Amino acid sequence: MASRPRTRRLRRALPTLLATASVALPVSGAARPAAVPAPVPAALAPLVAATPAALDARYAATRDGVREALRTASGHGDRRRADALTAMAGPGRHFLTFDGRDGGRTAEVFGDLSGARRIAVLVPGAGVDLDHYWRLKRDAEALTDELGEGAAVVAWLGYRTPPTVGPAAVTPGRADEAAPRLDAFVRELTAARPGARISLLCHSYGSVVCARGASGLAVAEIVLYGSPGTGASTAAELHTSATVRAGRGGGDWIAHVPHVRLELGFVSVGFGTDPVSPEFGAEVFDAGEAGHSDYLRPGSVSLRSIARIVTGTEDGRA
Template sequence: MAPRPRNSRLRRTLFAALVTAAVVVPVSGAARPAAVPAPAPAALAPLGDATSAELDDRYAVNREGIRAAERMAADHGDRGRAAALHAMADPARHFLSFDGRDGGRTAEVFGDLAQAGRIAVLVPGSDTSLDRYERFRAGAVALQHELGGRAAVVAWLGYRTPGTVSPQVLTADRADQAAPELRRFVDELSAAEPAARTSLLCHSYGSVVCARAASGLRVADIVLYGSPGTGAGSVAGLHTGATVWAGRGAADWIADVPHVRLRLPFATVGLGADPVSKGFGAHVFDAGAGGHGDYLDPGSVSLRNIARIVSGQTPQTPQTPQTLASEDRHA
């Protein structure tokens, strides 16, 4: 029998170590963001025609909810959370939804949604919460600036994200819980803005959420970047009519996460095929030289190409195909 290829052994060893670390190492953050109390949000009707007046009313209601959560966090003694909420309550900021409980659920708008001809919905990956929101927000700001004109970006933090080192990040469980909420949000947004071209932008574990929500979703594009996998073996497994794009920065550590699925006695772990591999079937775009958190950095190749996709334009393809690198790494 021929010896097993060295990179295959390395892949399995790394994956075994990742599983062991996630399952055995205590998750110190388990009680962290969720432990800060917050009031129940005000009941809001589904988004209607998304006129400027209706949106302003909705933003005002959520602003009051943020201020109430700020007061409760301050009374609880969490100055960091209170400070973050104080910044969110700035009248210049616009939230379609806000719930401060269980680490936080928000949908913040950048740009004029009432006039938008192009809408990008950002879905974040692991370790994103009210306490770690600013980097997520900074990416949304940069993308809206890159798009300019009649474009709006919605930063959708609509689920409890897993920790980067946790059992949950190795399975699709959190994504399965999040997908109905994402589907409901996008459907409501599409109904309110039927003429707008809407794209779903999915970073890291967020790509698993998008994959679980993809079937029948009314979006033009689904963009997967920094993805550990989607839980599906190919684009066909997403059951979507949207154009599916995938990109990975040259310095992104996610490339070293084995793209496999293993059935263990207690769970199925691993997120399956690499979205930038040839076999997955996505359109691969050039994501530049950046790392895992750099995709929406101002001036980056990845930001420019993601903005082109949102605008309905063709992005640059990698000069050195990532598909070959992926296949060599994970063969």
């Protein structure tokens, strides 16, 4: 008998999920930011120590890579990409990694990584690429200001994010591709800054990415916010020693997305249990009235809660 309510929920959710996935089908063949050409980046040696000298050398190497990509985008006649890369090539920008191909892959440092005792790694959700990178930069800067001295923020655009609306946004394929990349990045960061407290901050579809790689990540906190679900039924299924926390703002439309997972044989659609629900088992933090893109807005309740979690000073519970 208990399975009947669940079956009815799945039947009600299926049209919504499939409609969400199908909206983008007519435009899926249109030109995407990934279509802008970029050179193959130079190979970088592993960052074995985050000393000022080693970081300066890495930043200089990646800046050269940004400038090469800028020349290619300009030659291609893509003004929007060229403008984005011009900003990224500035002397005050610090990238640990940069690859301009296929929409872009970056890891940008905000704050002083060489002396950071607390490090937050931002994992973005759908719709973030080089042309829309300003969103991730804005959030990283706001969190850096809130954290103050002794902390650094790394904006990790290390995967091909799905479009905001489309089949890839409701299926785990992009997250499965991203998880090994995130694992490798966190391992390198941990080796370079041993003893630092690392927190993963996972927004929207980024929470699916973090969940896919959770079992291998040596981090103190995995923070899910604006999450559509993780693909796991409970936090325990993530098989991580990190504390799993979740928050959702009162103005976030993601609350209306069905929290179900449908196995259609060839693909899984949806991401299951709501991370802020009691049955998921995460520590729920106060996200105030944040909208889906507002969790790290300066002065917001959600930003203060997330900053306290990163510093380890308070748990930020609701």
